[in-house]
Amino acid sequence: MKRRKIGRELANLRETSRLTIEEAGQAIGRSDSTISRIENGKRDVQIIELKALLEAYDAPVETREALLNMHSASPEEAWWTDFDLPPNFDTYVGLEAEAATLRVYALGSVHSLLRSEEYARALLRGGNPSAPMGEIEALLKLHMHRQQVLTREGTPLHLIAVLDEASLWRQVGGPDCQRDQLRHLIGQAEQVPNITLQVLPYSKGAHSALNGAFTILDFPDPTEPAVVYVDSPGGNLYLQKPLDTRRFDQSHSRLRGMALDEADSVAFMKTVLKEIK
Structure with missing residues (x-):
């Protein structure tokens, strides 16, 4: 989050100074791709680079002090540093914790924050069939710990989830495990006020997200741009450009409009629960 904020402030300063990305790179002896990655929050800015950019942009004294203080501030120790995370997943966990x-x-499949422990274990085992059990249990502990954002004190995370019907029927871990998962979902939908669950039935036909799941992260600061996270076999994608976030924002709104409302979704899940053999 700090990296994103510094990058956004530097981008604003560059635009105010009317320098292009190429010119900013030339001014401090860096490539235009480096400047772009710094501004997009994809790369840490070194202190020498930060000072040089602030000089090139003729930044006001107050802005210089604020950014230099932000850069030097020691980050709080994150709980996920105790885990051996999959490549690049620490970025997502950090964003999720701030959202x-x-x-x-x-x-x-059911979203990670909504999974029961046995369902999550079976899903991890199915996705990593050759992994040692110790590795599976370590990943399980990580995923279970992430769910604490839903019950944290003060401002618990608001989760608005549209679940495709396929995630309700797929018998991850077998029928008993799937039935337990459905009971878990029903309990969350009925008892947790900061969780909104809607089911999108097969009968609704084609829609804009048939090609895959996605997550939109919104942050407490209204000036902090949303991030779209897409997990795929080819790697994790973090989309921040307004054109991309607007496209997924519209897609999620359409999906919610097509899906059953909250009460009907609970009734639908109860029907599926009865029919799983």
Whole structure:
């Protein structure tokens, strides 16, 4: 989050100074791709680079002090540093921990924050069939710990999830495990006020997200841009450009409009629960 804020402030300063990305890079002896990555929050800015950019942009004294103080501030120790996370996943966990709202579309399986422990274990085992059990249990502990954002004191995360019907029927871990997962979902939908669950039935036909699940992260600061996270076999994608976030924002709104309302979704899940053999 700090990296994103510094990058955004530097981008604003560069635009105010009417320098292009290429000119900013030339001014401090860096490539235009480096400047772009700094501004997009994809790369830490070194202190020598920060000072040089602030000089090149002729930044006001107050702004210089604020950014230099932000850069030098020691970050709080994050709980996930105790875990051996999959590549690049620490970025997502950090963003999730900072988010105020998650808007989710889940397609093939139930979203991580909504999984029961046995369902999560079975899903991890199915996705990593050759992994040692110790590794599976370590990942399980991580995923279970992440769910604490839903019950944290003060401002628990607001989760707005659209679940495709496929995620309700797929018998992860077998029928008993799937039935327990459905009971878990029903309990969350009925008892947790900061969780909004809607089911998108097969009968609704084609829609804009048939090609995969996604998560939109919104932050407490209204000036902090949303981030769209897409997990795929080819790698994790973090989309921040307004054109991309607006496209997914519209997609999620359409999905919610197509999905059953909250009460009907609970009734639908109870019907599926009865029919799983």
